Amino acid sequence: MKKTFLFILLLSYCWHAKAQTYISQMSDDSSRIVALNEIIVNSIQKNPQHYLVRFFKANSAATLEDILSRLPEVSLIRRGSYGMEPSIRSFSGGQINVLVDGMRIHGACTDKMDPATIYIEPINLENLQVQTTASGFMSGSTIGGTVDMKMAEPDFLQNKKLTGIVSSGYQSAAKSFFESAKLNYSSNRWAFRASGTYRKSNNYRSGGGEEINFSQYEKLNYSLSAKFQQNNNTYIKADLLADDGWNIGYPALPMDVGLATARIASVSIHHSDFSKLIYKWQMKVYANKISHFMDDTKRPFVPIHMDMPGLSKTFGAFAEGEMKLNKKQRLSVRADGSSTYLSASMTMYQPGQLPMYMLTWPDNRKGQYGIAASWITEIDSTLKLQLTSRADIITYSLTSTAAKDQVSIFGYSSANRNDLLKNISTQLSKKITKKLKATGSISYSERMPTASELYGFYLFNNSDGFDYIGSPNLKKENSWQADASILYTKGRNRVQFNYFYSRLANYIMGKVDPTLSTMTIGANGVKSYINISKASISGFEASAFLKPTVDLDIVSTIRYTKGKDAEGNPLPFIAPFKNLTSLRYQPGIISIQLESETSLQQNKVSYLAGEDQTPAYFLLHTRLGYATSIRKSSVELQVGVENIFDKKYYEHLDWGNISRPGRNIYAQVKIGF
């Protein structure tokens, strides 16, 4: 039945494809690309956000999280100064996909301390793509969208065989520094790239001078990548990425991380030939292994010492291609599959007793097999239609007797799952005038409950103080989403406004189960994951990119989201209204930048989820850049002061209301040869 569905889905695209005519450019208005090295995937049209983002990447001291948080669609859930979890339009966790080069990477931490974003250093990153609504599910069923981080590739260089970059920086708030280096070597048909970044950060000081204990971290990230150019149209690439983090503090959690390691490997073949029907395709096989060891040995007053190791192993493959069906129609297709093994346990030690051991993620394996297609047609010179669809078969199974025994405690005889996820969207964009373009889309999407939501075993959530228990019988969460945007372009000035509304059904959340007793000492109670009938999330984003003179740029974004459940209670982790405005004056080799960050008070809070109100704040940052070249080397200097007024503040999505860094003076030097 499922196979038939998939087949029909594919067939329908092919049939539609024949009836239409040619378009020149594949466009996708719901994608945001952050081009960090001036390289942009050519299948996706540049839109105002590209300019906006290119603007922010100019500050090369920015971390990946800095860049992400400046995209109007993205907020970060913060548990410490490391490993912030991205949230797209207030969708997070299992509602979104976080991919590295199209690869699935599942965190090994039951407390989401290790989102895949931590494995990518800016030096490894080629671009960053945030997709919402209409095409957000192209690379994986999702109701919230996808963040895909494209890794930097080795470059074939004409004049030189060997190039490199060395950079070093210091930040005063955490007395932290980083060293990073990149080497690129190329011959006729081979190119190699190696990069490494080392970061060490101490406890930072918040506004007003208070030291935030357990906010330190140390990490080493390195990557190796080789590329072989088989012919003008085809190349083969192998990537290895490793990330080791240790002594990572999480001030908002009761435990830190002793060691977190990631090994990510892939081999891919890429082909492009614009004279062919399938003008571009790539295939990739990949595997990754994440291990994570939580640690409470440095914390004072620990009632009982515990170890909490977690392991995630994924292998998968995908193939994607783009087809030019005729002058007005293009089709992009993707097929992917992956298998993820997850296991996490907790062992507590009470002197004089046998250790207390349990599985927090009962050993389980998730299989995911999906196909997706997106078809774009130009109805006339001003009207464009895009249809996107994806189907996924998801399987979950418990893989050990111990896991099955544990899940049976709650009376579930079978905890295995087999589900079909369906996603479909349609988007229409119309050029009303030469300067004004309107886009509207409607989409339906489904997502699978996560391993924590299905099988989690007394997972303590420090945000609301409850132990969470998974429910293997959870229904799929689904969403109907409408999105409307207006883009106004005049010369080099661009203004865009986006409104979105999501109507969720079978929304998954924790509900207090008074019959269960807590496992964690001091917990407020136990919550079981349930489906609530409905919830809604809506909001808007706006961005303006203005260039009044050649050497002056003004960039401003605003965002606002609100969410409520079936009873009208606000949903948790919804960021309040926020505005970011930057002004950059760049008369020559020197650039001066002034940035403001304004967040309003959040008083629509979820008391059920243990939230409280978050006060408003206003921050001011200033940055100074200087770029020159000495002999054949380029030298770039960056200095700046963030949070000039040393404001003590935190954001609504920060766990535990832990204050963010206060005044931070940074300096960075980058030398390229």
Added chain:
Amino acid sequence: MAVFPVRCIQAGMGMCQDVLIKNIQMKKIILSLAIVIAITFGLYSCSKDVIQEPDPTEGLIKLTEGYVPGAAVKMELYSKEGTINSGFSKFYIALYDSVTGNRVDDAAIQLMPMMDMGMMQHSAPYENPASSKADNHLFPCSVVFIMPSTAGSWTVKVNVKNLLNNKEGALTIPLTVTEPVKSKQKSFTATHNGGKYFISLIDPVAPKVGINDIEIAVYKKVSMMSWPADSSLSVTLTPEMPTMGHGSPNNVNPVHIGKGHYKGKVNFTMTGYWKLNLDFMEGTAVADSTQFFDIEF
């Protein structure tokens, strides 16, 4: 080759010997032949072994054996553990005809445990074999040792009536009962009637994280020599992990299933030290609410 002569004898001793003595040249041929015959017979006996039912005492440990005078049987006493702890002990008795060595599967067996403390003697709860027909050649029975041997000496008198020849006799077996690290035997004086009750933990023997069967047995001391099973109480089970201060969900209170045995379900959410709190009621009257068993795994 070491087995050859043996196999040869098995295959047909006379023929083998004659040929070997008379004609040495024929030795090799005969040897080959004998091997073939030996292997054939060897295989035959092997396949016969497979058909044979497995040893009923497999997995059990023999505690003692002895002849039961008068009943013309040899008795073997087995248990699963090999050592005897205070609490509910299950035994398996095997009987053999003392002359032929054949199994005796029809016998009426009666137990009488006795604790000799010097100044006084008392018995203990016990369960005779449920039937005079052996179950897989064994007679399962139980004794509840309510205290270890440190206070005196335990004996179990086994009275056997061999139903094949209607001969009867008794063997008294001395046993050493030790106290386990975690006691599986408790007693209380009921608050509602002043009766003296003895409770034994039978299951879980091998506790695991997940759902476990829990089985307890309740006996009431009527006199020094009478300890009948009791089914009058209702049991409430509350598992607790004292170190962490939590319990576990979805437990099923043990209910009476016969012979004073109560069966239910206990859930352990993790390994470690657990306390199984048991409250006993008779109707609405509280018999006792202080009993617990410790389990650590």
